[in-house]
Amino acid sequence: MIPPPETLTVDHRRVACDGVPLGKAGLLPGGAALGHPRVYLEIDEKGYVDCGYCDRRFILAGGPADGADQSQLPDIASGASL
Numbered sequence: 768m769i770p771p772p773e774t775l776t777v778d779h780r781r782v783a784c785d786g787v788p789l790g791k792a793g794l795l796p797g798g799a800a801l802g803h804p805r806v807y808l809e810i811d812e813k814g815y816v817d818c819g820y821c822d823r824r825f826i827l828a829g830g831p832a833d834g835a836d837q838s839q840l841p842d843i844a845s846g847a848s849l
Contacts, residue, residue, distance in 0.1 A: 770838035771817060771824035778828050780810040786821040811843075819844040 775782075786802030803820035810816045814830025817823070822842070826832050832840060 771842075772822050774824040774826055774837055776826050776828050776833065777810075780827060782808050782810070782816070782825045784808060784818040784821065784823055784825070786818070786823070808844075813840075813843060815840065815843065817842045817844055 783805055784803075785805040788802075806818065806820065808816045808818060808825060810825060810827045810830070812831070814832035815824055815826045818825075824837065826837075
């Protein structure tokens with residue numbers, strides 16, 4: 768398995784993702800942002816969720832996936848079931 772391209776540890780089960788690289792929001796001319804439509808994702812009992820657009824992984828701090836080898840965890844998009 769390949770690890771996700773970017774992981775973020777978060778404190779809340781519901782997160783938003785727009786694909787804009789961290790630290791780049793608002794730096795582009797005219798306020799335009801490179802990324803994707805903003806989506807809201809819900810972290811389930813597995814402790815993480817992946818964005819279906821950009822594959823960014825959100826890990827719940829203190830959850831079951833926190834500290835795990837991310838390359839060993841399958842992709843989980845919000846609403847998907849394994």
